[in-house]
Amino acid sequence: MKVSTQLFNKQQVERFSKLNEDIQSLQNRISSGKNIIQASDDPIGAVELSGLQQVKERFNQYSRNADNAINRLTIADNALQAITNLIIRAKELTIQAANDTFGAQDREALALELTEMKEEMLSTANSADSSGAFIFGGYHTGTQPFEKNSKGVIEYKGDRGTNSVAVSETRNVGTTLDGGSVFMSVKSDESVAPMFNVLEDIINSIRTAAGSVVEAKATGKATLKIENGNPGNFSFTLADNVSTANISVDLPSTDLSGVVSAINSSGLNINATLSGNTITLEDSKNGPITIKDLQVEGIDKSEKEPKSFLTFDAIDGAGNSLGVPQVLYDKNQTIQNRLNDITKVLEHIANQKAIIGARTNSLDRQRELIAQRTIAVEKDMSDISDADLAALVTELQGQITGLQASQQAFVKISNLSLFQFLR
Structure with missing residues (x-):
């Protein structure tokens, strides 16, 4: 087979171009530290890497969901702690009002303080998170859950739904407590009554105590x-x-x-x-x-x-x-009968706080599990995508040496012409 000088030169130029491309690719992989710059570098590895990236993003979403859930539960817990402090203060005032040495004017002062505490409880029951979503409104997070009607009676405008978020492939965790269960369903020995009514009963008992x-x-x-x-x-x-x-x-x-x-x-x-x-x-x-x-x-x-x-x-x-x-x-x-009501309210709030505490602890454990799973996925991704720098540097040196040798051989072969021989 006869190979012309023109064809030989063309083939060598293409060969040098291919070697330069390989060298450039190795340099890119070394500089980025990644074994796969584009899918063509390793099609199978690229597919595996894409799947692992989706898994990692899902885990990151689970982690964000857990963080948001803990934030909302913390707001709910703080609100219930504020309510607990109010009820404890109400108990102190009730005990004072039961003292026979207190006259009508003294009891009226206590009743006025309790009236302000009832307003404070209403405000706390309408707590919202940083986005403005109400904590105790059930599914109606955009609607103020507690309002006074025309007669001054506090009504619940939300529902009995509980918002939840996914924290794993198979598990959702509630991020709130519905206001109906928390504030409108305090169980006593024979009935269920709103928490606001307990304060109202205390106020009425104190105001009528002076005349009875x-x-x-x-x-x-x-x-x-x-x-x-x-x-x-x-x-x-x-x-x-x-x-x-x-x-x-x-x-x-x-x-x-x-x-x-x-x-x-x-x-x-x-x-x-x-x-x-x-x-x-x-x-x-x-x-x-x-x-x-x-x-x-x-x-x-x-x-x-x-x-x-x-x-x-x-x-x-x-x-x-x-x-x-x-x-x-x-x-x-009677005022004395209100003390039992207060005890029931405190027990009720403690039960609601226990629910929040259990969910928060569960979410903390779930976050740790998500973090461990994320680390495992990142390791698998690293095994596929991270470059072996020592091996790449050795390969690069070999490619450069091969390129230089090819160029030197090309120069020598190019000089082997009839004109050079006659000269």
């Missing part, structure tokens, strides 16, 4: 009147100097004869007589007469203006009043 007693007492003789604004069953504890009896009577109207009959059949040393709407109680041994623990059917919370109550007045033998009439409200109206 927990236990009405007289010696020998007294009158008893019943204000029946909530027709239904009335029950109370009546005691003489020896025994105690529970009096329970249905009062569908103003007729008090059933009360008189119940007292006279109770076995106590107390005799009851009815004159008009007034019951006269007389101890046969001129001993003490005591009434307490009034419970009126249908009253399950403190009222701003009680409609059903007993008025007990100690009198002398001639029927003259011996002091100020004593008013006895339903047990749910």
Whole structure:
């Protein structure tokens, strides 16, 4: 086969160009530290690297989700801690208000402070994160969850949904607590009530405490009147100097004869007589007469203006009043009964905080797991994409040496012509 000088030169130039391209590629890989600059460098490795990059991005998203969830749960936890502090302060004020040395003016000052605390609780219940999303609104994160209606009653405008984020391929974690469960569902022994109502009940109890007693007492003789604004069953504890009896009577109207009959059949040393709407109680041994623990059917919370109550007045033998009439409200109206409500609220908040704490701890563990998985993926990516610099430098030196040798050979071969020989 005959090879012309022109063809030989062309082939050598193409060869030198290819060697320069290889050298340039090696230099790029060395300078970048990467084994794959473009997909053509290693098609199979490039595909694997692309898949691992997607996995890494997914893990990064899980990590960001966990961070956001912890931030929102922290806001919720701080809000509940603020509520806890408010309730503890409310308990302190309630204990103060139960002191008999406090007058109406003193109790009114306590009630005013509690009114401000109720407003503070409302503001805390409407807490939002840095993006303006409400924490306790359920799925309605853009709507203020708690508002006062035209009557001043606080209503929940959210729903019972719980926002959640994915923190792994198979797991979602809630980032909030719905306000209905947190603020509107405080369980007591017999009912479920909003947390705001507990403060309202305390305020009502404190304001009515100055005009009432927990236990009405007289010696020998007294009158008893019943204000029946909530027709239904009335029950109370009546005691003489020896025994105690529970009096329970249905009062569908103003007729008090059933009360008189119940007292006279109770076995106590107390005799009851009815004159008009007034019951006269007389101890046969001129001993003490005591009434307490009034419970009126249908009253399950403190009222701003009680409609059903007993008025007990100690009198002398001639029927003259011996002091100020004593008013006895339903047990749910008394300040002492509010302390139990406060305990229930604190227990309820502690349970909600426990839920937040459990989720936060779980998210912390999940973040650590995500970090470990991310490190493993990055190692696999490094094994595929990171260059072996020592090997590349050795290969580069070999390529450069080969190029130089080829160029020198080309020069020598190019000089082997007939003209050179004749010369």
